[in-house]
Amino acid sequence: MERKNISGRIAAIAIMTAVTMVFTYVVRIPVAPTRGYINLGDVAVFFTAFTFGPFTALISGGLGPAIADIVAGYSQWAPITFAAHGLQGFVAALIIKALSTRKFAEPAAGFAGMIVMVGLYLLGGAFMVGFGAAAVEVPMNILQSAVGVAGGFVLSRAVRKAYPPVKRLAW
Amino acid sequence: MKNCLKVEKLCFKYPSYNDFSSSEILSELSFKLPAGEITVVFGGAESGKSTLAMILTALVPLHTGGSLSGKAELGGINLLDSDPSNIIEHCGLVFQDPERQTVTTECFDEAAFALESLGIDENEIKIRVEDSFEKLGISCLLDSPTSETSGGEKKKLALAGLVSVNPELWILDETFEELDNPSKIELFEILRASGRSVLVFSSKYFNVFREADAFYLLDHGKMSDAVRFPFPGSFRKKLADAGIIPDLPEIRKNYSGSAGGSILIRADNLEYRYDNGEFRLSVKRFELKENEIVSIVGRNGCGKSTLARLLCGLAEPQSGTIGTPEPADASYLNAFCAYMFQNPDYQIFLPTVYEELAYGLKEAGYTASVIKATVDKTIEDFKLPEADTPPALMSFSARKRLQAAVYYLLRRPVFILDEADTGLSFRDFIELAVKLKKTSRGLIIITHNLELAASVSDRVLGMSGGKLHENILELSPGRINEWLTDSGDMPYDN
Amino acid sequence: MITETFIHGSGPVYSLDPRPKFIMLVCFVVLFLAESTLAVQGAMLIFILFWVGLSLGPRRVLTPVKSILPILVLTALLTPPFNTDGAVLLEIGQRRILTDRGLLLTAALIIRFTGITAGFYLFFSTTETGPFILALRAFGLPYRAALTVTISLRYIPDMFSTYGRISDAHKLRRAGFEEREAGRRHGFRHRLNNMFPVLVSVLIHAVKSIPALAMALDSKGLGRSNPRTSCRKLRPWKSIILQLIAATLIMGLATAVSVLL
Ligand SMILES: Nc1ncnc2c1ncn2[C@@H]1O[C@H](COP(=O)(O)OP(=O)(O)OP(=O)(O)O)[C@@H](O)[C@H]1O
Ligand SMILES: Nc1ncnc2c1ncn2[C@@H]1O[C@H](COP(=O)(O)OP(=O)(O)OP(=O)(O)O)[C@@H](O)[C@H]1O
């Protein structure tokens, strides 16, 4: 691209924010029979990271789940969510960029993203509700993130095939 | 006379992707636009009208990629090398699909956005926006959210944005579609009164165009020579061949009414109002008989789409019943009555044309060879691009035909075509309606073209202010004329 | 709209300009997170809940608390065993379960989290989205960032209905064949199988609207070099000077008390 395509970038970030928010908010998969859902926010975050690159992933990955928190009435978590999911996507996309063609690039990126997200939630949670309560969330977050990596990877492939021009939108 | 726009040897090709190779859309296209004139460019399906419109506003190839060569100059500005946002005071475009042009939630903000970008003083913006809404007759929308507008109102909103900026060159991509007849006439008067150069793209001939200054036909990537009204015989023939002028005798031959018998779907004492807003729909009685085609015409925002949504169970009436003919619930209506949305993009979303068409067949458990044969036949019947084309890269009319093809394969008892003629030539629309008629037991057509409606349907119902009226075709000639000027286009005569 | 957290109403918190309101929210969160005595934290919590009750009605006082009840229970159960300094209050075998310091810490955590939650709840219930974003801009959020947020808010309801419409359309295209499947168990895998094409479709729909949106923004002149004007504005700073002074006094008082105690 010769020209800096500002509106293209804004458009990509805005649309992917909306997608991530909706994936976080409406699509929930019930897991254990006891309690709890995992949401598909991470799928959208990793999808964005694999398809659009680090900056789109950083902002839309953070903003989407944060807005979902606000709308769902958990706005107190929004700042932590913004950091955790934003950096999750950012780190994953950076690693993909660095390892681009190498084998295991996606799993490595996914793993790093997972560590960042789980770590930040634990840290933030420890401040807000104490270490013990925050630690309870860890396994759930790991599971959710793992589903996210796998789902994001498969979806990114499918979409790149169905809509080849999408590669122009990465930066 | 001074030229406003000068286009020379324009060649354009979209990029090719793995499974999708594109061919040249424009080849050495040249033409001139005199300042202050209104020019209409006709073009059949996929002739590259929208592409040309977007090249002239520098949006293509910036956002789509592609190789472009040639020259396009507007009063000394080279349009092809410009940054699109920096030329909006010189040249403005109303998109073919106004919904894609909407970026804000409030109608006022939507029209004010471009003026804010231009750095115009706030008070001035208010005056200009209110003035443009007034001109287009949509002052009532000043405080409305953009999501609560009808199809035609969306077009007018996008137009208001252009009117308030008032650039030197106005480009309208099929903007006369989806407008009712008085609105078409008003729009033409606005164009004339602006004194600006106007370039209108259209896939249909409408009678308001006869006052325009020059006409072209865009065909095979080239522009024909300019003609004036009345059209020379050869130009007229080309338009008729492309289906841009309706060939009504031909249409009538295609359709022979065979309606009658039992009631297929009926509605009694329907009352519906949106949670917010003034609009109120109130329909005493509506029925569609076995094998019948019923058309509904009426002005923008009179409630046609709302009625359609009720009939196929997408919205629940506050009171009244809908039956097939026994009262039925929403999910039953959903499967009984297939609603083709005004906007095709809501209904096509799979990766390729093949997958779109094969989806339902696969679910039905047909064997691979049957599916392949059916899909190939459908692609041919509906003049669709190759099987592995991604729908996202197809022109508006092609997406519209794909939407129809998907519904064709669903084989539902009733189809509702909501302004399905939008962006299609007369011929393409008629062919499409005839095909859908063959697989269904009844058809409801919503259109702004009374002439078209009268040729393909058994009854034409008028609608105004949320109320349904009697069969227009049975009215006295004087009253028919009233409806004609109100909701239809006059018959073509040269 | 689905994204609206605003609750219609009137009263002092509503008429407070979003800028001082936002400053106060940030200050409260910082004070809650800072180490201070239980009494100060409790006072701040009561102060916020008082305004919740006054602005949104007494019944809504419990809404924010209810939404976080499970996590408060977890905090109460899990914090003491990890913090066992101080005088032992409860011991099982050799393990210290509850100490006085642990108890204090737990109470502090509960009050802190409830306070932050109530603060955010009050803020977003009494502030509309538009003014909120304008306030962020007043604190230095660049225009383009604010625009990005505004546009994504515009597309969220769209994307919700797209999701609904697409899963309906998938269902509709399958309609008639559901009976055939009715005998089968609709297990987890089955639902996942049905969900995948829906997700792909939603993403395709979303991704292909990106260039269209970019074109729309360009055709509206986004990214021009000249400065923009703006029709939607907050009141000038001068006219909210009293509100700012009041906010500073309240926050200053709270800060002073928590530092001194
Ligand atoms: N982004 C794109 N990438 C590749 N090909 C494209 C793209 N957009 C459009 N095309 C192709 O360019 C051709 C012309 O499309 P265009 O939309 O300009 O036609 P049109 O004359 O406006 O048609 P319609 O009457 O249907 O609106 C079509 O065959 C279409 O498939
Ligand atoms: N979601 C909504 N909420 C509130 N009002 C609405 C909503 N959608 C449409 N309206 C209003 O209801 C009226 C009827 O709308 P409808 O879409 O049925 O019109 P229409 O006859 O199909 O018009 P057109 O020919 O322009 O498509 C219009 O005045 C419109 O402004």
Ligand SMILES: [Mg+2]
């Ligand atoms: Mg077009």
Ligand SMILES: [Mg+2]
């Ligand atoms: Mg309509």
